[in-house]
Amino acid sequence: MHDSHNSTAARLFETEGTGNPLDVLKRVYGYSAFRGKQQDVVEHVVAGGDAVVLFPTGAGKSLCFQVPALCRNGVGIVVSPLIALMRDQVEALKQLGVRAAALNSSLTRDEAIAVRHSLAAGALDLLYVTPERAVTDAFADMVADTDIALFAIDEAHCVSQWGHDFRPEYRGLGCLASRFPGVPRIALTATADPHTRDDIIKRLGLDRARVFTTSFDRPNIAYEIVERDQPRQQLLRFLSRFKDASGIVYCLSRAKVDDTAEWLNTQGIRALPYHAGMDRALRDAHQDAFLKEERLCLVATVAFGMGIDKPDVRYVAHLDLPGSVEAYYQETGRAGRDGLPSEVWMAYGMADVIQRRRMIDEGGSPEEIKRIERGKLNTLLAICETAGCRRQAILAHFGEAHPGRCGHCDTCLKPVETWDGTEAAIKALAAVYRTGERFGAGHVIDVLMGTINEKTERFGHVDMPVFGAGKDLPPRTWQSVFRQLLAAGLIKVDHSAFGALQLEPEARSVFRRERQVLFRKDRPSSGKAARGTKSATARERSDLAGSDLELFEKLRSQRLAIARDMDVPPYVVFPDTTLIALAKQRPRGFEDLLDVPGIGESKREKYGEAFLAVIDAFEEGGG
Incomplete structure (x- = not known):
């Protein structure tokens, strides 16, 4: 028999404004201590400070505004960019017994009226709104007589034009300081280089705010970047490690998303497409399936993912190069939000670089913004081409020093050889120069290889000294040479001249032999992975053995049954980390459940009996 308890769902906060952060954390979220700098942030905001x-993703940013909102008088107002994100977070909060709601365009008239009535009655702890709504006079009038605990501006990098996901509507949020004086504001982001951070502070009027930052390292994520060579087969080999897990495959175009999803299904991998060109209802259904089902691959454009709360994404793959380090970091950061081992993989080639630069050059941004975007793309390309630690290179972009040799990326696990490419660089640069800086990499390589064809003959390139000067290296190596020259800033691509390669001023030092050029050797195209093929699902539970692992699977089945019955994602019931703790600790009584990380009072009331029954039956059966 289990300990007796009150099964009536009770209000967790009977007296507003008196909550102790640690008490709230334990009672509501089921954790006995904050992580990292969470407690410093929470205490600062509870005391009324701006922050x-x-x-990084997975470090628990949401708790930094949710807990203060529950501890202070009034309602916490959260500005969030996506309706889907609001829906997910509101549902998760309700499962915790928190009175949460969202006010956005997806609500019916009656639903919106009900939310307004709850707000006016002081019956909400957290209210999620879009930035467009938060800056209107109508919104200010609606909350004029409401106690506001705080304003939280999530995904704050959207305010900066230097960021990778600029949204003009975020610019207006600077008005909150003057419209609601004395109400603490907290801006949060997981992706911001130093320039973007400064812009966030400036645009939101947070000059006096205390800045809290921690390492952007995601130690549970393993990085792998490969040169594109039969990309579908390379992707298939990568996905073979995750037969029992969910993940995301990113593609640049809608057509490629559709084709890749269709192909993966023919390979026995259940995959669904997601992009902005799909019917809205079907797109929403695919996102819903990804959140609620297990063992599903979502193939998507970057239209999918910002703020997605699914914690058990075990892998993220890129079939195309993202536009910046921030975009790459954010998209890969959707893996392993629960802190369990996860892997990210990308295949790239010269065509990616040319296409991305064309998108920048042909875009409508001011030249200054284009210059910044080119620099960000070059930085990402340099990370792809590095012979050093990937993690070290990624973190350097965010102004963070890392000693390298992380032991958890492909270049550390299988170090890349380098070679003195000074002579090859001189030949490549000379071929670009001698052919008039008018041709793309393919033609310049033909010249270096001494390939006689209609084009090399028509332009008289067969008579040049550089014709055939590169026969000592294979075409694939020359492709790598030109990628690395691009990454090093020694050449550029002129899209107005149909992708012609042109010399940068820094090329002079190479011609003069004042600068040594080291190139990384490309991996052999055997397709062998840098790491073993043990699946992430197996690794994440590697500390569970024997009966503990067997019990975990039974608890997982119980969770899925409950989630399907309630029509919510399984992780909303309990994340994998809580199931792992249940399998290890095997609580016997109702009170013991509160000692399990991730089980607070509300979830104990809702699910405690069901999971204790699974544990009891397992132990009675000799497990």
Whole structure:
């Protein structure tokens, strides 16, 4: 028999404004201690201070505003960019017994009226709104007589034109300081280089805010970047490690998303497409399936993912190069939000670089913004081409020093050989120069290889000294040479001249032999992975053995049954980390459940009996 308890769902906060942060954390969220700098942020905001929070994905940014909102008088107002994100977070909060709601365009008239009535009655702890709504006079009038605990501006990098996901509507949020004086504001983001951080502070009027930052390292994520060579087969080999897990495959175009999803299904991998060109209802259904089902691959454009709360994404793959380090970091950061081992993989080639630069050059941004975007793309390309630690290179972009040799990326696990490419660089640069800086990499390589064809003959390139000067290296190596020259800033691509390669001023030092050029050797195209093929699902539970692992699977089945019955994602019931703790600790009584990380009072009331029954039956059966 289990300990007796009150099964009636009770209000967790009977007296507003008196909550102790640690008490709230334990009673509501089921954790006995904050992580990292969470407690510093929470205490600062509870005391009424403004804050800028720069934490990586998975570091628990949401608690930094949710807990203070529950501890202070009034309602916490959260500005969030996506309706889907609001829906997910509101549902998760309701499961915790928190009175949360969202006010956005997806609500019916009656639903919106009900939310307004709850707000007016002081019956909400947290209210999620879009930035467009938060800056209107109508919104200010609606909350004029409401106690506001705080304003939280999530995904704050959207305010900066230097960021990778600029949204003009975020610019207006600077008005909150003057419209609601004395109400603490907290801006949060997981992706911001130093320039973007400064812009966030400036645009939101947070000059006096305390800035909280922690390492942007995601140690549970393993990085792998490969040169594109039969990309579908390369992707298939990568996905073979995750037969029992969910993940995301990113593609640049809608057509490629559709084709890749269709092909993966023919290979026995259940995959669904997601992009902005799909019917809205079908797109929403695919996102819903990804959140609620297990063992599903979502193939998507970057239209999918910002703020997605699914914690058990075990892998993220890129079939195309993202536009910046921030975009790459954010998209890969959707893996392993629960802190369990996860892997990210990308295949790239010269065509990616040319296409991305064309998108920048042909875009409508001011030249200054284009210059910044080119620089960000070059930085990402340099990370792809590095012979050193990937993690070290990624973190350097965010102004963070890392000693390298992380042991958890492909270049550390299988170090890349380098070679003195000074002579090859001189030949490549000379071929670009001698052919008039008018041709793309393919033609310049033909010249270096001494390939006689209609084009090399028509332009008289067969008579040049550089014709055939590169026969000592294979075409694939020359492709790598030109990628690395691009990454090193020694050449550029002129899209107005149909992708012609042109010399940068820094090329002079190479011609003069004042600068040594080291190139990384490309991996052999055997397709062998840098790491073993043990699946992430197996690794994440590697500390569970024997009966503990067997019990975990039974608890997982119980969770899925409950989630399907309630029509919510399984992780909303309990994340994998809580199931792992249940399998290890095997609580016997109702009170013991509160000692399990991730089980607070509300979830104990809702699910405690069901999971204790699974544990009891397992132990009675000799497990």
